[in-house]
Amino acid sequence: VMNITDVGHLVSDADEGEDKLEKGAKREGKTAWQIAEFYAEDFLLGMEKLGLIPPEHVTKATDFIDQQLDLIRTLKEKGYTYQTTDGIYFDTAKFPTYADFAGLDLEAQRAGARVEANDEKRQAWDFALWKFTPAGQKRDMEWETPDDLLELPRFDSVDDGESSSSQKQSAARAPQSARSEAVSETVRTNDNHDAVMGFPGWHLECSAMAMDILGPTIDIHTGGIDHIPVHHTNEIAQSEAASGQEFSHFWLHCNHLKIEGGKISKSLGNGYTLQDIEKRGFSPMDLRLFVLQSDFMSEGNFTWENLEAAKNRLRNWRGYAALRHQMHDRLTDDTAKDDSDDYLVFYEPTSAIKMALSDNLSTPRALQIIDQAFARLDSVALDNVHRASFYDFIQMIDELLGLQLEASSPDISDDNKRLILERMRAREAADWKRSDQIRDTLAKDNVAVRDTSHGTVWSYLT
C-alpha cells in the first residue's frame, strides 16, 4: 500500500512555496485538487519510468476522510483527544511510550526549540488529528466535522460577525461559488445547522489507510529517516492508542540523498527532476543503478559525474548480458555443472546476490558479486559457459534489482550477424580494409565488436 498525500495546506488564497507550477496554476485559476492531481500523476509516471513495482493499493488521503474521522472517534472515545479553538489534538501524555520509538528527549528539545508554538496544546509535541478551517476562510479542501467529534460549545464562529443565534439562518452558507465541483460532491452538507468545516491532521491519513486496508498490525512500514521523530512517532501513538496493538513489526528508513555534497532543497532550487536527468542523456535505469550503489541507510551524494559512473557500469553490464545471445546451449549440462576455470556455471553468484540482499538489503555487496561474476566471462570462451545458469543469473538480477538488463540487451539483427561473420572471413583473409569498413557499419547500429583470443564478440557502443 502506498499513499498519496493529496490534502495539505493548500489554502486557496495562500501564497507560499516557490513552485512555479503551483503559482502558475493559481494564476490560471486552478484548485488545490487539480494541483494534487497533477503531482500525483507525475509521481506515478516517475515510478513507472524507474521500473518500481506498482503497489496493490495506491491510496489518496482524500478518499479516506471517513476512515480518518472514525479513527478520531475511536481515540476520542478512549480519551486520547482534546479540543482547542483550532482543532482536535492527540494528548501524548496519555500515551506513555510516546518518546520511545525515536529515543526523544522531549524536554530537552522543547528547551532548545527555535520557535515555541504558542497555542492551547497541553504538550508542545501534541499533534493535530483534525484542524478546523479558520474563521472567515474558505479552503479548497475541507469537510464537515461530525457533531459527535465536537465538544460543545464549539469555538467561536466569527464568519461575519453574526451572533450565533442568527447563524441558523445563514446556514445556507452563502453562495459558495468559489467551491469547486469536486469539493461540493465530497462535502457532506447539512443544512440544518451551521457546519464546522475542517480537514485532517497530517499524520492521521497514514494510520487510517494502513489500518483500513491491512488491519491493525502491518509487517513493514517504510519511509524516510526524517520521519522517525515526528511522523512515525505520531503514527504509532495514534494507531496503537486506538487499536491497543502493535502498529508495525518492522520499520525501514531510508537515508537522504545529498546533491553536490549539500542538501537538496526547494528553496535553493538545486534539485533535479527525472525529466532533467533524461534531458541530460541519462536513463532512469542509470539513476536506479546509481541509487543501488550505496546502502539505503547511508547518505548518498548525487553528482553528474557519479551518475556518469553508474551509466558506464550499466552499459558494461548490458554488454555482458548480451553475451547470452552469443552462447550455445549444451546438451551435456547435467554432467557439466561443475564450476571451474575453464567452465563457468552461474548458480553460485545467483544465490549469492540473493543472500546479500537478504542481509538487510545490502545492494552494494550484490553489485560487487555481479561485477565479479561478469568479470569471469572475460577470460573464458563463450562456449564454455553454462548458458542456462547465466540466463538465470540475468533474470535474477532483474527480479531483485529491477535493472531491466534482459529487456535492454536485445539480440542484434540477422543482417548484423551476417556482417560479423563476413568480417571474420575478411580478417582471416587479412582484408583489413573490408574488416574496418564492416566495423564502421555495425557502429551505426550501436553494435561494437571486439576480437578476443576466443573469437569475435559483440556488445553495445552506448
Next chain:
RNA sequence: GGCGCGUUGGCGGAGCAGUUACGCAGCGGUCUGCAAAACCGCGUAGAUGGGUGCAACUCCCAUACGUGCCUCCA
C-alpha cells in the same frame, strides 16, 4: 540554542581490529593488423588531535566540517 547521524583513494562506495572490496575515471606496460577488450602494474585511502590494544580505517574521547530533526511540512 537542544537532540542525533555522518566524514574512506581523482569520484562514488563496502567489509573488517592484523589479509586485494567493488565500480567509474587516469597513467604505464603486455597482447592485438588496427581498435576495443582483456591481462599486469602504478598512483603509497581512511577529516584532525588524543586515547585503549601486541596491533586501529575498524573501539573510545575531543575538535572541525557536512547533514537531519526540534513547526499545524508528511
